Amino acid sequence: MLLSLAQTALPIGISGIEKRFGGVSVLHDLGLDVAAGEFLTLLGPSGSGKTTLLMILAGFVRANAGSIKVGGEEMIAMPPHKRNIGMVFQSYALFPHMNVFHNIAFPLKQRRVSAAETTERVERALDLVQLKGLGERRVDQLSGGQRQRVALARAIVFEPRIVLMDEPLSALDKSLREHMQIELRNLHRRLGMTTVYVTHDQREAITMSDRVAVMNAGRIEQIDQPEILYARPKTKFVAGFIGESSFIPVECRNGSVWYEDRKLHMAAAAPSLGRHLMVVRPEKLRVIAGEPAGNVNVLPAIVGDVIYQGDSFVCYATLKDGRQVTLRDYCRSDVLAKLPAPGEPITLGIDAQDVVLVADQ
């Protein structure tokens, strides 16, 4: 029963958040809804306002205006210690003058939980983060990964309504980071706490989240499930930030989309007038030999560098207008056989259902 947060998880409703630092607006009229028990990631480059938003949620940065409702209760002007939020910092911020047990017991002590119950709940939390029996360790005797787990245990032991994490894995090395991503994900599945997670690592965001909110310059550009975010980016920024993309300018007229003098085949409805960019992912491009099928769009180009990466290869090709596109495919003999030598012309194809357009800002 303890440490099962599914029943207590609450939705978060964020609206109208304004934040200015000395006259410079860092968050502008920001709104966001997080469902109860959801794992939502704020993803963006540094300076996009994601950490500021997290700090406003935790109560350490005061917004100029806005509303944060947790389970319907307004929290925007509530002091941090009354918010009942578990927070994991990038630096872990473990208390070096306390051992592991007392670090994790800290939030329970503030809530005047009895000694017996405290011991029981701390033990259970230690078990949950796979640190059983390490309660008496000093903080400086722990490895980076263990510190991370202690910080996590401390943030969930008091069954908070929501959990906030500020780039919690960025201090770990790559393999441990990937391991912890899965572990965090599993822990979230088991406990079901509403979680807001901040990162600048798009791969981490895609691996872990139910939904990802991509932030740029103080605004949310797009909020969607990871696979939709990748397959159907709504803005040039999102397409560029998540995954690799080449952008090819296209034009919309007469209800259809044109690349130079060719009409594009596309599955989605064509936008109305205006200049747009076609988002081309490297793995969606194919080398076309002979006549293309009816629903494949053709891009003639000249082969540039070809880089072999073992299982796959990357081919840089230059379109007629001088724009460079990237093609990535597996090193299968049939594919390699179709690949011309550098400097020779090549015909690239992209399927109608893979055509994604974004506005050209």
Added chain:
Amino acid sequence: MSIASASLDHAGRPVGALNADALRADARRESRGMLALLSPGLLLVFTVIIVPIGWLFWLSLFDEAGQFSAANYARFFEQASYIKTFVTTFKVAFFVTGACVLFGYPLAYMLSQLPRRAAGVCLIFVILPFWTSVLVRTYAWLVILQRKGLVNTWLMDLGVIGQPLPLANNFAGVVIGMTHIMLPFLVLPLYASMKTIDTDCLRAGMNLGASPAATFRQIFLPLSLPGLASGVVIVFVLCLGFFVTPALMGGGKVIMWAMRMEQTTSLYSNWGAGAALGVVLLGVTLALLGLFQWLLGARATGVWSER
């Protein structure tokens, strides 16, 4: 807790001003809390330092008959004894500052070049006197320099001199004693600034063919000048208002500014005149510090604009 709704936005507020009042109130609450932490200290400083000085300044504007006048200040230009005090004070300050630069620069340079451990040990020689009572150190110099003091006894025993040298109770004694007291004030900031000079710069200089002496002159010396300047200003300003050592080692012959203030107020109870001296001393002190800040600021922006 006030929960602003959309209707508030129709009441002429800009969109997005949700809960702005509650947040402002919260910000004010926090500011008040911080002010409450600061105010006891600030209040004490204000009452014990700022109020009396303001009061003295006010007093200095009235002559002995209680008339509003500049008599207290005019005196400085008219009476030879005041002029002599100012001249003595500045002379002492110049000599002491000069001596501090002469002795302090090589010491700070040596400390900055020593390995960390050795420098730590040698720093004790600077820090210990720094934290030893000024009275104790002045007493020590009296013992060493007076007529029958150590130096004279030794020199006479060795037969170097026949008559004791006049080392204490005069200008020389004051300068020696004050140099000892001021030296750490120059060495410590100078050493700190020298430590920040990148050794790579010096190595680069040598690799480019400059001799050690040239490297020092062309690279290290210019880079250490801001630290030296701040040390010089601190020492000079402290000298202007210094009291204990000249009072004990001047033998009544070396009257410095602070002693004059003490005499005027304690001995003659002439508060107006004493206050005027204090006002001018404070003015000179602040002017020198301000000038230094301004010069340093101008230099810093100069460097920036070059980049």
Added chain:
Amino acid sequence: MSVENSLPISHRQRLWLYALGGLVMLFLIAPSVIIVIMSFSGSTLLQFPPQEWSLRWYESYLGSVEWRDATIVSVKVAVMTAIVATVLGTAAAYAINARTLRLTGAINALLTASLIIPVILIGIGTFFLYARIGLNNTLTGLVIAHTVQALPLVVLTVLSGLRSYDMNQEMVARSLGAGRFSAFFQVTMPQIRFSIVSGALFAFITSFDEVVVSLFISGGETTTLTRRMFNALRDQIDPTIAAISTCLIVLSIVLLSAAQLFGRGR
């Protein structure tokens, strides 16, 4: 030679520098050493090195009611100053570090005013003020005046402690359910305690060694040790003062070492 400063200059080439630096260090330390040695002299004559040894000047110091009373006054004032200045200075440093207030320039200027304003002016001003509110020749008056002088040191010491401390820890404590005060006392203070203790020690020495302001505002039963020493030195050079000076030097060494130890801490 360590790697950090290894320039292609040999120690030999630097010999003149070491010689010069060594002389300056000798100049700095010699007076204290001489006084300590002479305090054990058995003669009233100021000879160095002393011909005979004794503890008579220490007996003369400790046996004198006047010196003892003055010492007690100084200790009392210094202890109280250390306590008051540490509490006020730590509170002020915390508020400055939080950076929520405007006018930080003015606040810093005011707090560090006593470092810049000539002490003689503070002495005269304090005497002038105290004369009107009846605080001259009182312990309270001395403690207040010394606190004002010690405050900047405490603020700067604690502030440097706070700056090297990870404020996220206090934030985490607050998010875990501790109020601001509670978070400070449970998490922040235990970790900056070395800075706070150092600040307190500096405040103690500042008060104990203070001369100029005490000359103006102490007297009679509240004559401080430094005031009595100053007056004694004006008249004659009494070797008893060598014994007292030695005690003051030892006190400085002890307090500095303590501050150093605490500063290294953890």
